[in-house]
Each structure stands twice: as C-alpha cells, then as structure tokens.
Amino acid sequence: MRVATWNVNSLGARLERVEAWLAEVEPDVVCLQETKLADDAFPSLTFSALGYESFHHGQGRWNGVAVLSRVGLEAPAAGFSPDDVVPRDEARIVSATCGGVRVVSVYVPNGRSPDHEQYQFKLEWLAALRGHLDAACRPTADLLVCGDFNIAPDDRDVYDPAKFVGSTHVTPAERSALDGLLEWGLVDVFRRHHDEAGLYSWWDYRAGDFHQGRGLRIDLVLATPALAEKAVWSLVDRNARKGKPTPSDHAPVIVEFG
C-alpha cells in the first residue's frame, strides 16, 4: 500500500497539479492538509473519477483536511472524538479506515512564535491529539497519523539550526509533544530509511528558499510499530514542488508499505 501526505496550501488553487500527481504517483491513500475549502466545495467527483473515495473536513477559508483512498474508505470521522478535550473547533483532523489501516490526516497549528497565543494553542492541540490516541487508538493496531506537524523533529530537519533557536517548530516543548506521540507507540517512518540531514518537506515561499535549499522537514508519516516494520521505502517528492505554475510550499511525503 502506497501512502502519501501533502499539505497542498489550497486545494482550489492546486487541484490540477494534484490530479496530475495522482496519475503519476498512483498512491493508494493520500492525506491532504490545508485544503482551504468548505465541505460543499470539495471536489469529490473529480477524485472519484480518478478512482478515489474521499472524505473531507473543512471550514472554508483556512485549514481543511481530507483522506483519499482507492483501497476502500470506511468509518470516516471529522475532528476529534466527542469525549476528547479539544482546545478550539478547527478543521485540523480527519480519520478513515483504508485497506484495513486506520488513517489520520492532521494539520497541527503553526504556532507563529513561542510568545504568541497561537503557540499555546499549538501545544494544547498536540495534547488533544495525544489524548485522542489514548482514547480512540491502540499501538498494537495498524494506525497511520500523517500530516503537517509544524514541528521539525530534530536539527537534521532544519536548514540552519542556529538561526531557528527560539523559533516555533523547534522548541523543546514542541519536540517533547511530538516525542509523546512517538512514546505512545508511533514511528517516524521516513527516518527508518534516511539518516541524513537536509531532506526537507517545506520551504518558505519567500526569498527563494526552495531553490536555495533552505527548508524544514515538518511533514511526517507516523505508523504504529508493526506497520512501520512493513515500510519498504519512503521519500519526499520534490518534483511536486518544482516548476510552474504555482507549487505548494510543501512537497508530498510518500511511503510504500509492503
């Protein structure tokens, strides 16, 4: 099963590129983030014509997450579970069972800066995600939590670690929250196949950062251990970020499970 996660930064602006990418990469399951669409504007018919069932959880102008699947899509669920302690009602998490695997697409709040209220929201949201795992999932099950975590797990994932000290995405509190997810029973699958620094999934649109190689690895595929063992290869699909017109500022991360 081939799984991908991609923050498309507006599916409305990116649909043609996403369609071409689906035809080229042929993923079985895709987690999308930042669709920036209301549910009634989500192009489910476009995806079904390409062979994908889909489930979207959007709110319009900001956020919005979805799961696409061509290996079945069952028990879709928008948002956290009713019993979870949720800091704010934003469209940042959606789940579905695809080919026997529970798949969760997440868009973790950006945080802006450590002194900002949005940073506290980010930490609260990550705590809610951990609570959701405790309540709704089991580390022994086949589970994927994929998406834009807005956290660089360690300094290999940052183009200039010294420059980022004190910035959001790298603070000990954020990394500790991510570690909490891993300690619950998830594996950063990409790091099973790649040890080196400089393999990024996001580049700031500004100042030509993509072409200068200034990026972060913040888009992650997390899998429960038994499922992670089955990962054959993984990569960042930088081809989807190259060229015109109008790429997302994120590249897809793709994992092949045997």
Next chain:
DNA sequence: ATGGTAGCGCTGCTA
C-alpha cells in the same frame, strides 16, 4: 534586510 511570497478575497490575516 523585523525583509521576502502565496492564498483568500478585497482588507488584512495566515502561513
């Protein structure tokens, strides 16, 4: 360079 670009949508917010 406390800048820069992209998206939404039409003013300034979000990233």
